Amino acid sequence: MSPADLARPLEGRSAGSLPEAVLFDLDGTLIDSVPDIAAATNELLARHGLAPFHVDEVRAMIGHGVSTLVLRAFAARSIPLTGEALEARVAEMMPIYGRHLVNLTTVLPGASACLETLALAGVRLAVVSNKPMPFTRTICDHYGFSRHVAAVQGAEPHIARKPAPDMLHAALDALGADRSRAVMVGDGAADVEAARAAGLPVVIVRGGYGAEPAESFAPDLVIDGLSDLAEALRRL
CATH class of the missing domain: 1.10.150.240 (Putative phosphatase; domain 2)
Incomplete structure (x- = not known):
């Protein structure tokens, strides 16, 4: 089934079924770096x-x-x-x-299709990473994420990093998205803490970089992989 096919049931649902915006962590969520x-x-x-x-x-x-x-x-x-x-x-x-951004890094299963599916459904997407901004942009460009992602927020000297909410707020401002209809997707405690501080629900992808089990972060939902994200967003 193509990403366009997957998007159709999302597009046909009533208002409020999908978030207006989804913010993605990068390392451990979209890529294995x-x-x-x-x-x-x-x-x-x-x-x-x-x-x-x-x-x-x-x-x-x-x-x-x-x-x-x-x-x-x-x-x-x-x-x-x-x-x-x-x-x-x-x-x-x-x-x-x-010099070590895209040599050994791989895209995690389902990541590219997930971004394409949500973008086709009209969801505004952003990447929010504690990786320095130029490195974050390089990775998003190299792996094709930039085709679907409307905003990229990496670490910059003037903005507090996750778990502070500042980067999430900056990404939502760049998207022009309503905070009441946005969701954070990540893999660790910093993502949950930042989302809570920003007032956003948060979905955690199991198997991230932390040693703790995903449930220990107390997110709104835990999924096994990004291929499960569309259904998870329906349940939020």
Whole structure:
């Protein structure tokens, strides 16, 4: 069945059946970027004579942006970073990270079809990620998400990252969408906390980067994959 076929029952439903806008997290929700993030992290560590991490070890460090990743990686090698030392390592990480965006990253099952289906149904879509804005745009362009996504909000110096609600508000402003008819879709606690703070319902995709079970975040709904999202949105 094509995305257009899947969209037809959504288009035919009464007003209120679908949200006006859906905001998607990126890492762990639309893409599996852990292999690339691990490669970047290990390149940074190698520059300082530190042993690399296994991909699964890096998976547990992801969340809340690049600074937190660097902080956690060095702390796991018994090197606490604070102040200027942390800033220096983060600055060193950024160009490394920029070379590891689309080398090993893969699109998660159902992600592309889900975006196309919702876009065809007239839902306004945005990506909201704690990944730096230029990197977020590069990934959305590379994997074809930009064909369906009307707004992209990555990390920028002037805006607080998730779990603060600021990025969600900025994305909704860019979409021109009514906050009372918007939904957040993500994979972790930061997505739930940001959605709650923004006053949005939230759907969590099982199997994200956190070690905790999806239900522990107390989202409105948990789904097994993005192929289940259209039906989940009907139930909200």
